[in-house]
Amino acid sequence: MKRKLEISELIFKIISYTLLTVFALCCLYPFLYAVSASISGRHAVEYQELILFPKNVQFEAFREMFSRNEFWNAYSNTLFLTIYGTVWSLFVAILGGYALSKKRLLFRKFFNFFLVFTMWFSAGIVPQYLNYIATKRVFNGMGIMDDKWLVVIAMGMAAMNIILLRNAFENVPSEIEEAAIVDGATELQVLQKVFIPMSKSTIATVALFFAISRWNGYFWARQMISNTNEQPLQVYIRNILETYTDLEQLGGWSYNYAPDSIIFALIVCSIIPILIIYPFIQKYFAKGTNAGGVKE
Numbered sequence: 001m002k003r004k005l006e007i008s009e010l011i012f013k014i015i016s017y018t019l020l021t022v023f024a025l026c027c028l029y030p031f032l033y034a035v036s037a038s039i040s041g042r043h044a045v046e047y048q049e050l051i052l053f054p055k056n057v058q059f060e061a062f063r064e065m066f067s068r069n070e071f072w073n074a075y076s077n078t079l080f081l082t083i084y085g086t087v088w089s090l091f092v093a094i095l096g097g098y099a100l101s102k103k104r105l106l107f108r109k110f111f112n113f114f115l116v117f118t119m120w121f122s123a124g125i126v127p128q129y130l131n132y133i134a135t136k137r138v139f140n141g142m143g144i145m146d147d148k149w150l151v152v153i154a155m156g157m158a159a160m161n162i163i164l165l166r167n168a169f170e171n172v173p174s175e176i177e178e179a180a181i182v183d184g185a186t187e188l189q190v191l192q193k194v195f196i197p198m199s200k201s202t203i204a205t206v207a208l209f210f211a212i213s214r215w216n217g218y219f220w221a222r223q224m225i226s227n228t229n230e231q232p233l234q235v236y237i238r239n240i241l242e243t244y245t246d247l248e249q250l251g252g253w254s255y256n257y258a259p260d261s262i263i264f265a266l267i268v269c270s271i272i273p274i275l276i277i278y279p280f281i282q283k284y285f286a287k288g289t290n291a292g293g294v295k296e
Helices: 002-039 042-046 060-066 069-100 108-120 125-141 147-154 159-170 174-182 187-198 200-215 219-224 233-243 259-293
Strands: none
Touching: 002 060, 002 259, 042 259, 060 069, 060 259, 069 108, 069 147, 069 159, 069 187, 069 200, 069 233, 069 259, 108 159, 125 147, 125 219, 147 219, 159 200, 174 187, 187 200, 200 259, 219 233, 233 259
């Protein structure tokens, strides 16, 4: 019986590892192809001779892209939306999660239900758009004309992440909080000195969720930011895809390489920052998700 279990377990591991390996290769291949296409020669890209490795390696597409002020402007806008958007969203989520984790909060069940209800039933894109337009009028009335701040503030609410932080804060032992209060700590000091350090894994995970969402944000950034000088990198890439369909319409770009190489170079540059940051936060990912997703 024991031998049968060992054989079945071995078969299960072989099948699991094989499927995971195939899945990982399927996820990795598009990125490797984008890298190869961005540094390959024009003939290899235009005639679709690439399979995995680059051919006739050149870096003209990257040089041309880096020489464009529009690229750096869009990149700086993306950094602005990501940094300030993550900080603001994390601030809102921490305060919301901390408040909802307290049983002494008046109408706590109602607020928790209302928060979860927004995940079940969404108002839809049109009401959300009208709400943002109304917020934009308020911003203009206050003299705040920068649409980037509108995107940062309007997209600061995420019900799922608030729930993750709420569950993580509920798992903090109440005895530690009571001891801090006896020592004279205020509510803000309890949050800062007790709850945040003891929930750093979940906070790091939620911060990663917010950062990826802001970095990849396209739809609302395009709808709400009318000034092309304030649009982020994702909108900039989409504008190029919609406007420049062939060499004749490329307008000003160099022809020493395939036009698609510029697109792939932009895609690679938009992915690299996330690839750099993710390994440093990965150690918190599983732990933070479990801590925030499971209520003891």
